[in-house]
Amino acid sequence: MPYTQDLTSCFADTIGPRGLDRGDFESALEATAPGLAGIGEAYADGSLPLLRLPGRRSDLDELIRLADRYRSDFDEVAVLGTGGSSLGGRSLCALADRGFGPPAGAHRLRFMDNVDPDTWEALFAALDLRRTGWLVVSKSGETAETVAQLLVVLDALDRGGLDAGERMTAVAQPGDSTLRRIAAAHGISVLDCDPGIGGRYSVLSVAGLLPAAIAGLDGAAVRGGASEVLDPVLAGAAPDSIPAAQGAALAVAAYRTREIAQTVLMPYADALSAFALWFRQLWAESLGKDGAGTTPIDALGTVDQHSQLQLWLDGPADKLFTLVTLERAGLGAEVPSALAADPGLSYIRGRTIGDLMEAEQRATAGTLARNGRLTRVISLPGLDERAMGALMMHFMLETMIAAHLLGVDAFDQPAVEEGKILARSYLAATSRRAT
Amino acid sequence: MPYTQDLTSCFADTIGPRGLDRGDFESALEATAPGLAGIGEAYADGSLPLLRLPGRRSDLDELIRLADRYRSDFDEVAVLGTGGSSLGGRSLCALADRGFGPPAGAHRLRFMDNVDPDTWEALFAALDLRRTGWLVVSKSGETAETVAQLLVVLDALDRGGLDAGERMTAVAQPGDSTLRRIAAAHGISVLDCDPGIGGRYSVLSVAGLLPAAIAGLDGAAVRGGASEVLDPVLAGAAPDSIPAAQGAALAVAAYRTREIAQTVLMPYADALSAFALWFRQLWAESLGKDGAGTTPIDALGTVDQHSQLQLWLDGPADKLFTLVTLERAGLGAEVPSALAADPGLSYIRGRTIGDLMEAEQRATAGTLARNGRLTRVISLPGLDERAMGALMMHFMLETMIAAHLLGVDAFDQPAVEEGKILARSYLAATSRRAT
Structure with missing residues (x-):
């Protein structure tokens, strides 16, 4: 698997009373089984063609x-x-x-x-x-x-x-x-x-x-990464061995038992900034219906430590955090000792900017957890086509499974039609330019 | 004033029961008076130097x-x-x-x-x-x-x-x-x-x-635009004639009386996309403390109609919407009639892409209101340095006044220090590269 998922800092016995009760999480995880089975059936009968894409090479x-x-x-x-x-x-x-x-x-x-x-x-x-x-x-x-x-x-x-x-x-x-x-x-x-x-x-x-x-x-590598995530689901693996099922159970249990109505996705990689916006659409349009759904929020580490983090730590405890981290130790330009002779710079002397990125992502995860915030960490060794395909399939599956738990249709977006029709009627009523 | 603010679609008597009670809004607006007076005093005694910047030219x-x-x-x-x-x-x-x-x-x-x-x-x-x-x-x-x-x-x-x-x-x-x-x-x-x-x-x-x-x-034009917004406050104008005071009263009354915990800023201009991120930091760091604060969400029209709008219309009614619109009718490239002979294109024939942008922003505001969502519209005739200075001063004042209503300090960010110290200690513990 091209990534690992760590839920340690999501539970009451690790982060304090705002964390999930393990039993509540286990119940939600168990409840993903029919959704997972449904995905297997939809693959077999061809009713969800997106599930056939990871294995396709002919096109x-x-x-x-x-x-x-x-x-x-x-x-x-x-x-x-x-x-x-x-x-x-x-x-x-x-x-x-x-x-x-x-x-x-x-x-x-x-x-x-x-x-x-x-x-x-x-x-x-x-x-x-x-x-x-x-x-x-x-x-x-x-x-x-x-x-x-x-x-x-x-x-x-x-x-x-x-x-x-x-x-x-x-x-x-x-x-x-x-x-x-x-x-x-x-x-x-x-x-x-x-x-x-x-x-x-x-x-x-x-x-x-x-x-x-x-x-x-x-x-092909993008699809290959997606296959690595999808295949265990199609093979009928148990929910507790499927990260996307765990993620869906986490989000839904947090929503139902802790009133956590917002979900923050914070990758520590500039190249994943657009990915966070892709996730925002996926989660919002798939789950936001019938008065339900949690609100996705995109973020970027380290940048949002200097923008949103104050609210996350000290504002209402209404958010679930997912940090996507990369192994960056030793990467990138180094701060030469000669330039960092100042005693105030001992912490960075001889370190690389990758070392700093690595320290920042660990520190933010640790600080969120210490402040009792539910914090999931998804770790990637590096970022390439395979990793992106895996991440994207993970979140498509997590979204579909969460929709099943919430009892909503993950694939429609009925509410936006009204605005589209209204825009056309307003535009049609615009007087045309003399041409 | 380089913009107008329209709160029509924020009240129960216009959008239905999720809208604000007019009395609740008026009470919150009245409560901004001490905050406004405090801003005037801070200008006079120099204790808030940011208030002196709009009038400064010497630098x-x-x-x-x-x-x-x-x-x-x-x-x-x-x-x-x-x-x-x-x-x-x-x-x-x-x-x-x-x-x-x-x-x-x-x-x-x-x-x-x-x-x-x-x-x-x-x-x-x-x-x-x-x-x-x-x-x-x-x-x-x-x-x-x-x-x-x-x-x-x-x-x-x-x-x-x-x-x-x-x-x-x-x-x-x-x-x-x-x-x-x-x-x-x-x-x-x-x-x-x-x-x-x-x-x-x-x-x-x-x-x-x-x-x-x-x-x-x-x-100078940026600061001039800011002055136009700040000067009425310094002159002691009444809260009901100060858009930033109305905006703060709106956000706080929505939070307290309708449990509206999220505030969406959606400009209809690509050039305001970074501005929405600036607002996100301003609002989050200034108000997110002591367990309070509403969560700012950045958006961009028309793009987020195809991403977040489904959730906004059909998900939980927990958001206040601020659309920033520009006058765009007749601007931009035109769809020539010869290319749009198709009967399905009658709505766009002879219209410009500016006409489409204009129709979309009106339609989204109308659709949000029709679905009972609190919707404020800030309208600009166009976008230039003066307008940006005015918008930014508006939101700085609105944030400061909202902080006063919420009883929090708009100018500190105490919670993020812990993570900064932790990152330095992790980095210091990183083994240095052989150099």
Whole structure:
């Protein structure tokens, strides 16, 4: 398994009375068994196609060929899409690009997930349209923001005398949709995504792996990491040997027995910052319904020690903490002894910034626990495609199992339709510009 | 005033029983009077120096001269600092740089707020050290992460035969500190920051305005916008004419009478994404103490409609929403009628992406209210330095007034010291590399 999970600091007998009663946790863990069995059945009967993705390799060759074409034809690639059509790919691509531009030979991907006119003006000013490739991702093919983005880009290409079909690929579910009709009219190829895999569960599909492949990442390794986490569930392992089942039991027992209504995910790695946003969507949309659900909060170590930690330690005890830590000892630039002769610097003399990161993550976990806060630690030896695939499958499973415990449907998002309809009616009522 | 605040959708008589009782709100608003008077007194006796910053201009000339030198000597500038020493400047600089690199003639600022060894490796690989300037910001001069960053950069400059004094400026409070001793040893100039202005309240000081000036922004306009918000308070205006007092009364009445323990800030502008993180620190560290405080959640419209909105509408009714909207009608690229002939596109035909943004923000505000969620809307005609200064002063005042209502000290952060000490002791216990 590419990670370990430590729940030691979640119980009343370790962190004091706000911690969980072991019996309450064990009951919740036992109650995950039907959910786990349901996942096995859904795999067997094909009713949850996302469970088939980790083991699939047959679609990767075509995806790699397409990615290679993007890598050779273009300097930059922009991805049009929002929510689940953006966050999965963005989380993976963060492994390759840490915000400093791509390393030599790699490609920069820009995830365009909004319709801010200032951002779009900046984008068109920054891009050389002749050297830019585009992906357009919308499962339904009807997402208003993505369709608007696409039309605006098509207009810009048209004005530049550039052929859209040569530099654009769409991803949508089969069947008629606005996106597919536009694509057909402009000679844009469309890759199928499975109608049975919702956006927030789509990172292991072409929606996540195509951007990742363009960024130079290994999609087979991502799926391989996911398999390592999923396989024991499919093999019928007991709940107490499945970290995702333990995590779901932890969250639900904390909610029900300790009124812990918020769940904080705090990775200690800049490259996992987008992953925390991916988790925020996954947890919020899957569990937030029928008046229930706990609120996910993204964070980043060490940064949020200087922002949110005061509230976490001294404010209401209404949060469950999950720290994702990496082994960093000895990594990174070193503070040379000659520069740290000052007596006040003895603590850092000869240490690396990786040593500091390592000390900070241990100290935060320890301080949260000492203050009676429920603290789970997920430890990774390092961060690569396999680790990301494992982490993402862990949290998809944990979310599905928690939904089962809470009695909600992990795969719908019924409440947001009202706003979408309202936005369209407001927009339709806008007076059109004289054109 | 550069913005308006609309509380219509916060009351039981408009959104149903989860809304506030008008009497409860009025009582809370009346209770802000002593807090407001205290702010006036603190201005008069100089005990809250942050209140003097909006009216100050005397320090700007030196700051602009220094910024001009950075702009002429360097292609890029990296800012070392974390928490309040980073988020304020980052929020302002987002006005100039939307993530697409700086516009022509402007400078890219990189805010280095973490000690991730992978990020630092990527930074050193991306930068031309000869063409890079540095700012180092730590009020106490003792922040472990910032001191470690500084030492690592000094080592890199030393190896490159580059003089630190020529390309680095530090910002710290007066008096002995580790940062000042290191600066003195390397010929680095240090600008004073006021010991009475904590990091999260420092955006209007040199800590925020120096990075902003390097990015080409007008610090006088930022302070001018802040003055427009502060001056009525100093003039003794009544609580019901002060938006920040209304906002504080809203948050505290919602917390006390409706158990609303979370507060969501959702601007509809990519350039306000960092501002939402600045607010998150301000609110969390100022109010989260003595077991009280509500939890701030950052969001971004339209993006989080596809991520968090399902939970907000259909999950627990435990959140207060603040949407920050801009007038966007008619702005941005237009969807030409010829490209939108498809009948399914009638709603967007001839509209601009600004029209879509405008419709989305109205629809989300309306949908939240229709679902009985407390929804405040802060409207800006546009986004510039004046508007940012006004928004930031609004939220600093709202936070201070809310702290007064809650009976907590808005300016300390006692709980985080334990973790800092623990991290140093862990790091000190790390075995040193053989060097």
